[in-house]
Amino acid sequence: MNRLLRFARDNGLSLAFGTGFLVTVSCQAVAGRAQYNEEMRSLGAEPVGFARYLASADFAVAVTENWQSEYLQFFLYLFGTVWLLQRGSPESKEMHKAGTESDEDQRVGRHATPRSPRWAGAGGLRQALYSRSLGIWMCAVFLGSWYVQSVSGAAAYGEERLRELQSPLPWSEYLAAPDFWSRTLQNWQSELLAIGSMAIFSVYLRQRGSPESKPVGAAHDATGVEG
Structure with missing residues (x-):
């Protein structure tokens, strides 16, 4: 090859x-x-x-309002599944493993292997940051895209108001406007539904060959088992 x-x-x-x-x-x-x-x-x-549209607030808000909801999903799922469990779901840890787990289970500190990332074997702040780096990154992208969405949304909403001969809203006031929260919450609710649906449907349904599913013959109450 x-x-x-x-x-x-x-x-x-x-x-x-x-x-x-x-x-x-x-x-x-x-x-x-x-x-x-x-x-x-x-x-x-x-x-x-086309170039002007790509630089417009209309395009920016259309893209970022979806990005922020997706990364919110990742962030909530990463941190939520540390402590929250769902019996029978491959999306959940086993029922006795709630929490951050031991250093031995996570192969950090003196339990790190030669193939472990360097910061996994370090102590103190470096290890603490690296241990949560994926969730921190997802949260940072969520907050960044949420901010861009709010700014571009305020600009797009201001253009609409100007066309209607109304004065645009400042960014701080737009954050409390129904237009902003309508755009935001319609995405958040769909992401929360998707997370919950995947967690519970995977208890009883299977997808052969997928690591997101339990093996076809696994018991319904088998938890934390992936194909």
């Missing part, structure tokens, strides 16, 4: 979903611009070019 094929095999998930992301966000930009220009024409305004 040559190096290119080996790289594709070893990184199939990230390459497939990364390519899918680029394709869909490109298509979203094309469709979003078309919809935006339809609205402009209905108001008697000039349509915008």
